[in-house]
Amino acid sequence: MAHQNNDNKILKLKNFFFQWEWVLVLLFIAINIINASISPYYSNISGLLDATMTFLDKAFIVLPMVFVIILGDIDVSVSSIVALSSVIMAVSYNDLHLPMELAMILCLIVGTLCGLLNGLLIVKFKELSAVIVTVSTQIIYRGIAYIILKDQASGNFPQWFSFLGWGYVGRIPFIIIVFAICAVIFSLLLHKTTFGRYVYAMGNNITASRFSGIQVDKIKIIVFTLTGFMSGVTALFLTSRMGSTRPNIALGYELDVIAMVVLGGVSTSGGKGKMIGAIISAFLIGMLRYGLGLVNLPSQTILVIIGLLLVFSVMIPNVRLTIKKATKQNLAMANDKSD
Amino acid sequence: MKPTLKNKSAITNISRFRELGLLVFIIVLSVLVQLRNPNFLSIENINDMLRNTAILSILAIGMMLVIITRGIDLSIGSTLALSGMISALSVSANPEMHPVVAIMIGMAIGLMCGSIIGLLISKGKLPPIIASLGMMNAYRGLTFIISGGRWVSAHQMPASFKNIATSSILGINTLFFLAIVIYVIFFYFVNYTRTGRQIYAVGSNPESAMVSGINIDKILWLVYTIMGTLAGLCGVLWVSKFASAQGDTAMGYELSVIAACVLGGVSISGGSGKVSGVIIGSLLFGMLDNALPMINVSPFWQQAIQGVVILVAVIVNAIVKQRVQRKNLMRRKV
Numbered sequence: 001m002a003h004q005n006n007d008n009k010i011l012k013l014k015n016f017f018f019q020w021e022w023v024l025v026l027l028f029i030a031i032n033i034i035n036a037s038i039s040p041y042y043s044n045i046s047g048l049l050d051a052t053m054t055f056l057d058k059a060f061i062v063l064p065m066v067f068v069i070i071l072g073d074i075d076v077s078v079s080s081i082v083a084l085s086s087v088i089m090a091v092s093y094n095d096l097h098l099p100m101e102l103a104m105i106l107c108l109i110v111g112t113l114c115g116l117l118n119g120l121l122i123v124k125f126k127e128l129s130a131v132i133v134t135v136s137t138q139i140i141y142r143g144i145a146y147i148i149l150k151d152q153a154s155g156n157f158p159q160w161f162s163f164l165g166w167g168y169v170g171r172i173p174f175i176i177i178v179f180a181i182c183a184v185i186f187s188l189l190l191h192k193t194t195f196g197r198y199v200y201a202m203g204n205n206i207t208a209s210r211f212s213g214i215q216v217d218k219i220k221i222i223v224f225t226l227t228g229f230m231s232g233v234t235a236l237f238l239t240s241r242m243g244s245t246r247p248n249i250a251l252g253y254e255l256d257v258i259a260m261v262v263l264g265g266v267s268t269s270g271g272k273g274k275m276i277g278a279i280i281s282a283f284l285i286g287m288l289r290y291g292l293g294l295v296n297l298p299s300q301t302i303l304v305i306i307g308l309l310l311v312f313s314v315m316i317p318n319v320r321l322t323i324k325k326a327t328k329q330n331l332a333m334a335n336d337k338s339d
Numbered sequence: 340m341k342p343t344l345k346n347k348s349a350i351t352n353i354s355r356f357r358e359l360g361l362l363v364f365i366i367v368l369s370v371l372v373q374l375r376n377p378n379f380l381s382i383e384n385i386n387d388m389l390r391n392t393a394i395l396s397i398l399a400i401g402m403m404l405v406i407i408t409r410g411i412d413l414s415i416g417s418t419l420a421l422s423g424m425i426s427a428l429s430v431s432a433n434p435e436m437h438p439v440v441a442i443m444i445g446m447a448i449g450l451m452c453g454s455i456i457g458l459l460i461s462k463g464k465l466p467p468i469i470a471s472l473g474m475m476n477a478y479r480g481l482t483f484i485i486s487g488g489r490w491v492s493a494h495q496m497p498a499s500f501k502n503i504a505t506s507s508i509l510g511i512n513t514l515f516f517l518a519i520v521i522y523v524i525f526f527y528f529v530n531y532t533r534t535g536r537q538i539y540a541v542g543s544n545p546e547s548a549m550v551s552g553i554n555i556d557k558i559l560w561l562v563y564t565i566m567g568t569l570a571g572l573c574g575v576l577w578v579s580k581f582a583s584a585q586g587d588t589a590m591g592y593e594l595s596v597i598a599a600c601v602l603g604g605v606s607i608s609g610g611s612g613k614v615s616g617v618i619i620g621s622l623l624f625g626m627l628d629n630a631l632p633m634i635n636v637s638p639f640w641q642q643a644i645q646g647v648v649i650l651v652a653v654i655v656n657a658i659v660k661q662r663v664q665r666k667n668l669m670r671r672k673v
Contacts, residue, residue: 074468121650125657131411131468132607135594136650143643150639255472268466300483300586307476314473315463 020265024280031284035291049173053165055286056175057237059279061257062264063186064227066278069261070190070203071223072270073130077118079253080141081231082238085110086245087145089235090154100158107239108232114141115228119221138254145247155244165241175237182233187275199223203270259310260285268314285309358604361619365626375634384629386512390504390580392625393518394573398592399599399621400525400614401569404562406600407542409609410467412563413593414456415570417478420588422448423574424482427491427500427584434497438579441500445575446568452478453567457560475593483586493582504580514576521569526614538562543610598649599624604656 041047061078068075089107092098098106114137121133167174190196198219201209210216234253239245264281266273285306292302372379398415405412426445430436452474459470493501508516529535540548541558549555578584603620605612627648631641 121654125654127606127608127657127660128653129607132597132601132653133650135597136646136653139594139598139646140643140650141646143640143646146639147637147643255476258472259476262469268469298483298488300480300488303480304477304484305480307473307478307480309473310476311459311463311465311470311473314465314469315459 021274021277021280024264024277024284028280028284028287031288031291035287035294039291039294041294046171049171049176051290052283052286053173053175053241054290055282056179057165057234057241058253058256059179059260059282059286060182060230060234060237061227061253062260062278062282063182063275064223064230065257065261066186066264066266066273066275067190067199067223068130068227069258069266069268070199070270070273071220072203072206072268073122073220074258074268075118075130075134075224075227076254076258077114077134077138077141078227078231078234078257079250080138080145081111081114081228082235082250082253083145083245083247084114084141085232086235086239086249087149087154087247089239090157090245091148094154094156100161104236107235108229111232111235112225112229115225115231116221118228119224122224123217123220142247149245149247151247153244153246157240157243161240162243163240164237165239178237182230183275183279187279190275195219195222200271203272205271256285259306263310263313358613358616358619361602361604361616361623365619365623368623368626368630372630372634379630379633384633388625388629389515390512391629392621393512393514394576394580395595395599395625396618396621397518397521397569397576398573398596399603399617400521401566402596402600403603403605403612403614403617404525404529404538405467405566406597406605406607407538407609407612408559408562409542409545410460410559410562411597411607412456412471412566413468414452414471414475414478415566415596416589416592417475417482418449418452418567418570419574419577419592420584420586420590421452421478421482421485421574422446422571423578423588424486424491424584424586426575427496427578428486430497430500431491431495436497436500438499438503442503442572442575446571449571449574450564450568453570454560454564456567457563460563461556461559479586479590482588486584486586488586490586491578491584496579496582501579501582504576514580517572517576522614522618529614534558534561539610595624595645598645601656602649602652606656606660 061082065075065078085107088110089103092106093100093103118130118134118137121137122128122130125133163174165175169177190199198209198214201212201214202216202219206216234250238250242249260282261273261278262268263285264273264278266278288305288309289302292305293299369380378384398419402412402415422445425448426441429444430441456470456474459465459474460467463470504512504514506513511519527535529538537548537553537558538561540551540553541555545555574588577589599621600612600617601607601620602623603612603616603618605617605620624645627645628641631644632638636644
C-alpha cells in the first residue's frame with residue numbers, strides 16, 4: 001500500500017514536471033542565458049524591466065485570447081479593435097475637445113462594443129465560424145479607423161497620459177503592475193470560477209455543455225466582449241507609449257497574440273491550456289525579440305524565428321501523441337498475436 | 340405528391356439563387372456605376388478590371404480547394420511575395436532568361452512553400468490556421484532576407500519579363516488568358532476526376548472519407564501544394580504586372596482571397612464550393628475595387644465598404660443555409 005502510494009506520488013511529481021509550462025520556463029531561461037552571453041548589455045535589471053514595456057501592451061490581449069482559444073474559437077480582429085479605439089480616443093480628445101479622462105473611457109467602451117458585436121454575430125449565426133466573422137470585422141474596424149483619421153496621425157495628448165506607457169512606480173514600470181493585476185484576475189477567472197470551468201467544458205464539447213444547462217451563448221458573448229475590452233486597454237497603453245496614433249497602428253498584433261497563446265500550450269482545438277503558460281510565453285517571445293534586437297539581428301530574421309517557433313511548438317506535442325498511439329497499437333497487435 | 344415536388348424546386352431555387360443573386364448584384368452595381376461615370380463600362384476599363392481580377396481569381400480557386408477541406412491558408416500573401424521576389428531577382432541577374440522560365444521558377448518556389456505547409460498539416464497534424472500563420476511569418480521574413488530589404492524595380496527587369504502581364508495570347512491579355520486556362524483545368528479537376536471528388540469527400544465528412552479508403556493525408560497535402568503553386572504563379576504575374584518586387588508585396592492579400600471565396604459561396608465549414616461561384620465572387624470583389632474610386636468614393640472608405648460587403652454576403656449565406664435546412668427538416672416531417 002505504502003509502495004503504491006509512493007508510486008503515485010512519483011507519478012504525480014512526474015506529471016507535474018512533465019508539463020508544457022516547464023518546457024516554457026526552461027526555454028525562457030535558455031533564451032535569457034543566450035541573450036546575456038551574446039550581448040553584454042542584456043543582463044541589467046533596469047534594462048530588462050524597460051524591455052518589458054515594449055511588449056507588455058500586446059500581452060493584455062493574450063489574457064482574454066486564452067479564453068477564446070480554449071473555447072475552440074479564434075479572434076483575429078483584435079488588432080483592428082486596438083486601432084479603432086485608439087483612433088476614436090485621439091479624435092475625441094483632439095477634435096471634439098473632450099477631457100482626456102472621458103476620451104480614455106470612450107476608448108475602453110469602443111473596444112468593448114467591438115468585442116460585443118463580434119460575439120453577437122458569432123452566436124447569432126452559428127454556421128459562421130469565428131474566423132470568418134472576425135476576418136470581416138477586422139477589415140471593417142480598421143476601415144472605420146481609416147474613415148475617421150484618413151492617413152493622418154493624431155497626438156498632442158496631455159503630459160500625464162504618457163505615464164501609462166512610460167511611468168514608473170518606484171523602480172517598477174507602471175505597465176508591469178497593471179499587467180500583473182490583470183493576469184491574476186484572469187487566471188483566477190479561468191481556473192477558480194464556475195465561469196472558467198464552463199469555458200473549458202464548452203471547448204471540450206459544446207453540444208454536451210448546452211444540454212447540461214450551460215448558457216453557451218451568453219458565455220461566448222462575454223468572452224468575446226472581454227477580448228474587445230482588453231484590446232481597448234492595449235490601445236490605451238500602446239497609444240501612450242507611441243505618443244500618437246494612426247489608423248495602421250497595431251498592424252499584425254493578432255498574429256503575435258495568437259502565437260503567444262498557442263506557444264503557451266493552449267490547444268487550438270479547444271478545451272486545453274493554462275493561463276500561466278500563455279503568460280510565460282508572452283514574456284518568452286518578448287524577451288526573444290528584445291535580445292535578438294540587441295545583437296542587431298534584423299527584425300525580418302526574428303520574424304522567421306518566431307514563425308518557426310510557433311509551428312514547432314505546436315507540432316512537437318502532436319508528434320509525441322501520434323508516436324504514443326502507434327506504439328500502443330503495436331503493443332495491442334503484439335498481444336493479439338501472442339493470444 | 341405535388342407539394343413535395345414544389346418544395347424541392349423551391350430548395351434548388353434557393354441554392355441557385357446565390358450565384359444568380361451575385362450576378363444580378365454585379366449587373367445592378369455596374370449599371371449604377373455606369374450612370375455615375377460613363378467610363379466604367381468602356382472596353383479599356385473592363386480590360387483593366389479583368390486583368391486585376393485575374394490574379395485574385397486564380398488564388399481564390401486554390402483557396403477554394405483548401406477551404407473545401409475545412410482548412411484555411413493565411414500564408415499565400417507571403418508565398419506570393421517570396422516566389423515573386425526570387426523570380427524577379429533571378430530575372431534581373433540573367434536578363435536573357437525566357438519569361439516562361441521565370442514563371443517556372445516562381446511556381447517551383449510556390450510548390451515548395453505549399454508542400455511544406457501541406458506536410459505540416461497532414462503529417463504534423465497542425466491546425467491549418469497555425470501552420471499557415473507560422474509559415475506566413477517565416478516566408479515573409481525570408482523574402483526580406485533574400486532581397487536584403489531592397490526592391491527589384493522596373494529598370495532592373497528586362498522588357499520580356501514585364502511583358503508577361505501586358506502581352507496578349509490569341510488577342511486576350513496573358514493574365515486573363517492564364518486565368519481562363521486555370522478555370523477550365525480546375526473545373527474539370529474538381530468535377531470529373533477522382534481526386535477532385537475526394538477533396539469534397541474529405542471536406543464534407545472526414546471520418547466517412549477515411550473509412551471509405553481515401554488517403555486523407557495525401558489529399559490535404561495536395562490541396563496546400565496546389566495552393567502554393569498557384570500562389571507562386573501569381574507571384575510572378577504580380578511582379579510583372581506592377582513591375583516591382585518588394586518585401587511587403589501582397590501583404591494582407593490573403594484576406595481578400597478568402598473574402599472572394601466566401602462571397603462566391605464556398606462554405607467555410609467545408610465540403611462545398613464551385614469554381615463558377617468563386618469566379619463570380621472574385622469578379623464582384625475586383626469590381627468593387629475598381630468601381631469605388633470611379634464614383635469618387637474616398638479611398639479611406641473603401642476598406643470599410645469592402646468589409647461590410649463581405650460580412651453581409653457571409654450572413655446572407657448563413658441565413659439561406661438555415662432556411663434550406665429547415666425546409667429539409669419540414670419535408671422529412673411531412
